[in-house]
Amino acid sequence: MTSSIPIASTIAPSLSASTGATVELIGVVKNYGTHRALNSIDFSITPGEFVALLGPSGCGKTTALRALSGLELIDGGRIVIDGDDVAGVPTNKRDIGMVFQSYSLFPHLTAIENIEFGLRMRRVSASERRGRATEALDMVGLASFAERFAHQLSGGQQQRVALARALVTRPRVLLLDEPLSALDAKVRVQLRDEIRRIQIELGITTVFVTHDQEEALAVADRVAVMREGVIEQIGTPEELYSAPSTPFVADFVGLSNRIAAELVDGRVIVHGASMALLGEPMADGPVTAFVRPENVEIVSSGVPATVVSSSFLGSLRRTQVILSDDSLLSIQHHVDLRPQQGDPVFVRLTASPVSAVRRTL
Structure with a gap:
């Protein structure tokens, strides 16, 4: 029935x-x-x-x-x-x-x-x-x-x-x-x-x-x-x-990329982008930033990456890329952009505020 x-x-x-x-x-x-x-x-x-x-x-x-x-x-x-x-x-x-x-x-x-x-x-x-x-x-x-x-x-x-x-x-x-x-x-x-x-x-x-x-x-x-x-x-x-107030909320609600970054003067610095820190202030030092897939863009010049996979999800596509340091990033973008596995691309992180947690080296 x-x-x-x-x-x-x-x-x-x-x-x-x-x-x-x-x-x-x-x-x-x-x-x-x-x-x-x-x-x-x-x-x-x-x-x-x-x-x-x-x-x-x-x-x-x-x-x-x-x-x-x-x-x-x-x-x-x-x-x-x-x-x-x-x-x-x-x-x-x-x-x-x-x-x-x-x-x-x-x-x-x-x-x-x-x-x-x-x-x-x-x-x-x-x-x-x-x-x-x-x-x-x-x-x-x-x-x-x-x-x-x-x-x-x-x-x-x-x-x-x-x-x-x-x-x-x-x-x-x-x-x-x-x-x-x-x-x-x-x-x-x-x-x-x-x-x-x-x-x-x-x-x-x-x-x-x-x-x-x-x-x-x-x-x-x-x-x-x-x-x-x-x-x-x-x-x-x-x-x-x-605006998740804790790293757990940032990680649990929605999708997030976990990216190694540095906190400098209250700003999260990662792959050339400087982003405001959400939540409680932290001391400067190494952190893991939680970056939403829609806050990563495929651009004509930027951080070099290679496409790992790309999935059609109806109203959008989700593409995963790997950077030279072996970091994996998920990107959400318009369906008209159709990258193929193995394609070389460039990516850029937007300046949207992010949550972060202290990273142990």
């Missing part, structure tokens, strides 16, 4: 009546034995904001989400929703909707019955349950699939049902734990855009956990990059990409 299903253009008034909440994590600590999974993390989310938690496996992003939901008890700090500390409040009392990587649909219930389940637990009347579930199905474009069972739906359709089930209770906060990772690439892009559209129209505060930086940068208002239980940086996608 495919998931190319038309999506409703507007949100039903009864669903859009929900308003987003302010969410704060203040000094939150979570330990698993001797391992500290969350190391006094702090961040706040404004009503209706979409925040992504991004990082490698084991960085603590899912633990933070589970702590916010109440599925994990914290060992220190506070979790505050609309001014109320909910750290000791059970999950079912936090007014939170959750969507997981696994669809977790009841196989013996139809799509609309799955969506109604949370309302039934809240003792909502049968007529109201059916009306709200129907609206939720229409919201995710599955109005004609109401009577189908889970095994009769594709993965993308099942995840839409799971999303509708989370939203039908009109929660103040929506938590998404890698909800797209089990889907194929095309469906992932389609569904992530639909989730963002629905979130904007509902105005619901949303936290989205992912290890896929493209997903995070594409849909989030702000992204929190996590590493070893701490938040390295939180900011807009543009801020994280163009």
